[in-house]
Amino acid sequence: FLGGTVSGLRNFRTDFLEEWPTPGTGPHFDTTMSSNFTGLVGKTVQLVCKVKNLGNRTVSWVRHRDIHLLTVGRYTYTSDQRFEALHSPHTEEWSLKIRYPQRKDSGIYECQISTTPPIGHPVYLTIVEPETIIVGAPDLFVNKGSTINLTCLVRYAPEPPPKMTWSHNAEEINFDSPRGGISLVTEKGPETTSRLMIQRAVPSDSGIYTCLPSNANPSSIRVHVVKEEHPAAMHHGDGSTSYAKSLLLPLSIILTLNIIFV
Template identity: 65%
Template sequence: MHSLEGFVLRALLLVVFATSGWSSPKTFNDEESGSLDAEGAELEPLIINRGPYFDKTASKNVTALVGKTSYLNCKIRNVGNRTVTWIRHRDLHLLTVGRHTYTSDQRFSSIHNPMTEEWTLQIRYPQRRDSGIYECQVGTTPPHGVLMTLSVVEPITTLLGGPEMYINKGSTMNLTCIVKHSPEPPPSIYWTHNGAFVLQEINYDSPRGGVSVITEKGDITVSYLLVQRARDSDSGKYTCNPSNANPKSVIVHVLNGEHPAAMQHGGQLRLEYPLTACLLSVFVVVLGL
């Protein structure tokens, strides 16, 4: 009798659930797609009890300049009370645990921003030896991590024609500065003459005139300093100063009829010899024959 009453009660409950539109609870997981809203657009899936996961939009390749502080950003969702660590793969050295530095190299430190859920490894005064793979790891069971590659580069500045250049008085002086291996073009390049800024020392409004700087930025950045109608006062030390690379200098000699061992011609160097030296060379060759 009791079993019959229980059967009838269960049947009545099923009828009530079916007519009221109720349904049994459903568990969502990471693999399920979202439902659709009234306009047919896909909604974000409902996640229940999801553990920590990494934001895959963060860059996994970072290029830094030698000596300039660099940052590796790791964004983790739902980290909760789990510990985040940074590991250097070159020697499997534990660098930071949470916000604490776990290495004697105090150039490494961890920065946490709860608002953005980011855990950032800061590297001060990076050197080329710091290049390599780093892992941001969260303390789950088993641990999960994301790998990032740091490339520390040192831009190279070259000044064509150095370390000394000779030009004739009245000709156009063309100094060419080239910056290579920079992750981005230098924001600015300025020139100095004997320690003073060129375009302040000799500006367009001064009687000197004829001085201009042309800079072409790109993977390889080139800056030209043009000085027309060179005069004796234009001799001296010229330095090309990129804002993100090492400076480079050249000593310019403006000559008035002299014949040095090297002269600038059309932006290139050409050897020149006095007439007596040329005749002596011919005489030696003739004797050798």
């Protein structure tokens, strides 16, 4: 009986304990690594997972959306050639490379270690598209004689736009035109800002203004140059629009009529 007990303990150590390593000594994830990754549409992105004490285990990447096995070790197991396993020998980092990512690639990916059962570490990928915004769109009302001040923002572009062009009613704005008083200031960075200023606005300056970054979609705004403060919408200088004034007069008339007929 004693021999059977010793044999059973030996089997227990072999079959069970080796599969459940002591915390901190067996393979485990470096959780100090970032779990959130952001990529740009069409620009290669890498998800990185750091594993310590891997030993003879293997690391895999699984896509949560469809429980699809993408990579095992340094081998890629999916037919989608945009995905690739990356690992430099004698390092702790295991990466999943995604070429030409699309918005649909956003979601949860899990880095797994081949213990029994496997242990996993989820990472979150967000793929964003370049976007162009003109502050105050779709409509801006300005007084005749004042300055038209338009601000265009370009976000999530693969790089700052090499060129920023503005057009008025589908014609590129000529800063050397006889009209004068037109200036453009562009500040490039992770978020590129382009400010178009047109001094001494006249009715012919009304129309559709379009900001056209060379590496992102265009954005437009309709500018109305009015002779006096427009009753239905007032420009506040920050691109916001107020409709309160247009409601005051009708409301006062309604209240007066109510008093008369009560």
